[in-house]
Amino acid sequence: MDWEALRAAVRDCRRCILCEQRKQAVFGVGSATAPWLFVGEGPGADEDEQGEPFVGQAGKLLDGMLAALKLARGREVYIANVVKCRPPGNRVPAPEEAAACAAWLDRQIELVKPKLIVALGKTAAVRLTGAESSLASLRGKVYAYRGIPLVITYHPAYLLRNLPDKAKAWEDLLFARRTFAAA
Numbered sequence: 001m002d003w004e005a006l007r008a009a010v011r012d013c014r015r016c017i018l019c020e021q022r023k024q025a026v027f028g029v030g031s032a033t034a035p036w037l038f039v040g041e042g043p044g045a046d047e048d049e050q051g052e053p054f055v056g057q058a059g060k061l062l063d064g065m066l067a068a069l070k071l072a073r074g075r076e077v078y079i080a081n082v083v084k085c086r087p088p089g090n091r092v093p094a095p096e097e098a099a100a101c102a103a104w105l106d107r108q109i110e111l112v113k114p115k116l117i118v119a120l121g122k123t124a125a126v127r128l129t130g131a132e133s134s135l136a137s138l139r140g141k142v143y144a145y146r147g148i149p150l151v152i153t154y155h156p157a158y159l160l161r162n163l164p165d166k167a168k169a170w171e172d173l174l175f176a177r178r179t180f181a182a183a
Contacts, residue, residue, distance in 0.1 A: 001107055002111075003032060003111060006027075006104065006107050006108070006111070007027050009104070010025045010027050010084050010104050011024070011025050011027070013025060013084065013085075013100075013101075013104070015100035015101070016085075016096065016097045016100035016101070017097075018042075018083060018084075018085035018086065018087060018093075018097055018100075019085055021085075021086070021088055022043075022048055022085040022086055023048045023049060023086075024048065024051045025051075025084045025085055026042075026043035026047045026048065026051055026052065026053050026081060026084055026085070026086070027051075027080075027084060028053060028078060028079060028080035028081070028108055029052050029053055029073065029074070029078070029079050030073060030074050030075075030077050030078035030079050031074060031075055031076065031077065031078055031112075032078070032111065032112060033112065033113070034075075034076055034077050034078035034112055034114060035076055035114055035115040035116065035180070036071060036076055036077045036078070036114060036115070036116055036118065036180065037077075037078050037079075037080065037108075037109065037112055037114035037116070037117045037118070037148075038062070038077060038078070038079045038080075038117075038118045038120055039079075039080055039081065039082060039105065039117060039118070039119050039120060039124040039127075039128065040053060040054060040079070040080070040081045040082070040120045040121065040124060040155060040156075041081060041082055041083070041092065041093060041120070041121050041123040041124060041155060042081050042082060042083035042084075042085070042086060042087055042093045042123070043081060043083075043084070043085065043086040044056055044058070044086060044090050044157070045086065045090065046059075047059075047086065048085075048086040053079045053080065053081050054073075054079055054156070057157075057160055058155070058156035058157040058160060059156070061156040061159060061160060062079075062120070062156045065156065065169070065173060068170070068173065069173055069176075069177055078108070078112045078114065080105060080108050080109075081105075081124075082098050082101060082105060082123050082124050082127045083097050083098055083100075083101045084101055084104055092123055093123055098123065098126075098127050102127070105127070106146075109145070109146065109148070110146075114148060115148070115149075115180060115183045116148070116149050116150075116151065116176060116179060116180040116183055117145055117148050117149070117150045117151070118150075118151050118152075118153060118173075118176050119150060119151070119152045119153070120153060120154070120155045120156065121135065121154060121155025121157075121158060122134075122135045122138075122155075123155075124152075124155075125138050125152045128143070128145045128150055129143050129145070129150065129152075135152065135154065138152045139152050139153065139168070139172055140171075140172070140175060142179050149179050149180075149183050151172065151175060151176040151179055152172070153168075153169050153172035153173065153176070154168065154169045154172070
């Protein structure tokens, strides 16, 4: 599938119950050839409304994190989510929901061909590593997803609720930048 076919398939997807309450599927945003790929959990209310990932407060924080790395949404970065439809009440996507969307995210990764993937939060980390471990134990290491270096950090929404962990997230981003430079 090319980008157009993939976007249409995601828009029309009925593989899990998340499609029943969505306003729209949230595909992804950014450069189709971005060297950096950030993967979050799933759309929230703002994202469901606007059709773009990370547009609320967590999105503003993510944009700030990108700016600190001298990156910009849409230029060197592509942003996607594990699931493309909003889980009710912004709950964590169920494993079967993540599995239903797996082919969509995998194809996005294949099309973008990033030099580095950054998993934002536990849902993305588990989906991309297959490791059911705490986020704290997954941080600070380089993994590979289909041969692409993968680094894990906190989800921006988590950081908004846990301000002391912003310093740890910054360490993770610096680690990601070093990993990117070495890739």
